[in-house]
Amino acid sequence: MRRALSLAGLGLLGLGLCVLLASCSRDQDAGRRYRAERELWQADFQQRELSVRPRDVKKEQWLALANRYEGIADRHGKGLGAASSNSRSRQGLQAVAARALFSAAQLYGANGDSTRVDQIFGRMAGEFSGLPAVAAEVALAKGRITESRGQFGQAADLYQSVVDRVQPDPESAGVAGAVVDLPLLIARLRTRAAGSTPAAGGRSYFDEARGWYERVVRDNAGSRIQFTAQGHLADIAVDLGDWPRALSALQALEDQLKAIPSPPRDPADVRMAQAGIQARAAKNPEQAQATLNSVLEDYPTSPAVPQALHELALNAYGRNQVGEALGYLDRLTTDYKSSPTAAAQGLLTRARILESRDRWGEALDAYRSVPAQYPLTEQALRAPLEIAAHYDRVKDQAATATALEKAARDYRDFVTKYPPGQQTSFARQQLAKTLALQKKYDEAITEMVSLGQDLAPARISVALLTGAASMAYRELADSLKAADILERMGKTYEGSPVGQWASTEAARLRGTKPQ
């Protein structure tokens, strides 16, 4: 037995020798970093589990998870110092702590606690200023929040700090991937902040952005970033109303994309953009028609073809060629049956054109076939209300009431049948509109408030909540209800101009009777 133990000792000794050869480590931060990574992974795992059925998750659960993320940063990020560290393990530990705080901020933000988000971003700016990537990520996130609050100048400053710190990389999923879109956004935001238009007071901002994109195009020939920058040069020309320059930038982009084997963007899309400029901006429908037809000829297998057919139909209708327009739509609905969005849009446009030509029987068939054939499309959710709108226009009250009744039923069925998401949100918006048209204002307001709070902090949420308050005040003459809604909105958007406005209006309404 003594020999056996000696043998075990020999084995461990062998391994020990290997370790000695490798030299001992005193990098205790590596162990801390590993434990922090494990805790972060477990929190991420919980978030993935909760995200499977977000409808069943209570707000408290999300906030508890946000707390858990903050706890990770507290345990492992404290005392690391703001300055950059020489130890890779320490830098890794800082990155984990920053990631944990960032996730916490995202969760607080998604649950409407903007005060907490501001606190966390403030803390991150102080604790992780030595990590450029983290600082840029924070600036980008803060910029998005500031922009959504309507503070355009501040948002532009924050975005500018990202552009100044991070090299653009469209392949990156992180902040570097977003940089290439920022200079144009900055120009647009600065113009809005100045209360100006691109062509007038905003020109200098757009010239600055153009200079940045031209540098990127020059320094990154043949790369993906060059194509993105080239596209933004065209966007700048469009914003400035410089149509010839926009068309020539798009033509250059299309030629560059055609010259490479696997282009990152479909050249047919770029041709479509040229047709769009010709039709809407340059007001040249014949030239636009020729460009759209060239898409069908030059890129017959492109995913842009259904859109080209739809645009050709609208182009023909604009030229008063109804037969030609219906021909393109027939081709669209026949050839692209397996593409629900394209085919449903074709049917809906067909219905609208027929209705405009007093061919109501055929139009009604087309309207009804949209939800019947493509129930999971936005067009299917638009069709029922368009039927009701027709009867309202021809002053057929009985038919209008029946159509609205059916529309409300259809939207409720849709919301019950499908999981929460973009389409059910749209169905709920349509339901609120239907209820308002039925003059069931209480129900419409309840739906709008509920949806508005679910969708916060998205911009549509503000429109829904203010719409609900306005409806309560104007249609129900219920200023207290309107004040309640605005007060809740003020809490949801606390700290932002919108939230401040809502709280002030709520206070004013509580002391005022409707006029």
Added chain:
Amino acid sequence: MQVGQSVKVAGWAWRGAFSMMLRPITWVPFLLVTAVQFAVLAILVFFDKPLILPFGLPLVQRLAGEAATHYPVFYYALPTLFSRANLVIGALVASIAGGTATLLFARFWGMGNSDGAWRRGFRAAPTLIPLTLLVIGILYGIGALVRLVPRDLMLTNAAVRWGTRGGMLAVFIIVQSLFGYTTAWVVLMGHRFLPALRDSFKVTGITLLPTLLVVALPTALLFPISYATSRIDLIAQKLRPETTLALVSVQIVMELFCTFILVGALTRLFVWRMEVGR
């Protein structure tokens, strides 16, 4: 030797090995190897603990690179980490333990005596360790040949993938069979390095099919677990990364039983061959 008879001989050797499972003394060398394996696994898994970190961290870095010191990459790399550490255990511990076990088995089947089995096992270490290193080197070299198969073909063609795996398994069994009797020649007959190799090949040659069958059974038993560890990326991503720890632990326990059967059955065949040749 006919196929039917070979199967009977292999079955007889396995039965002999299984019967030894009831004798606790024969387990000691194998349990010792298992204990060392679990101790090393514990060092790897708890490398982040302050007491272990000074030697655990360099060990992990050396065996699987800097990336393995991150979570959850560590657990994806754990099978590779452990298999590399296991090579050292195999050369330094399992080789001598295998020699001792061969002596213990042979005594029960009437060959030699087991007095001072551990002492004799240790005395044979200068020959057993190089022999084990040679087998490890050959198997490692053959394993490296897989890289000659184009990666795209391996990823896209199931027939090529499974053909390569089957081929590797067959080569592994053949190499193990050829070298299977070296330990017995060294500890029972006192052979040195080259004579042990030569005579092991000879015994394998005259007992070819039973030897291949005896080696193939434990190898086949271990294959599912070794396949699972080779696809750990898929398994661990669907479950929790710590699943790999359970998998490696099962692998160690399976190895305990399979090595017992392999060493027992080969020793049985060796003793039989020596008796027949007398």
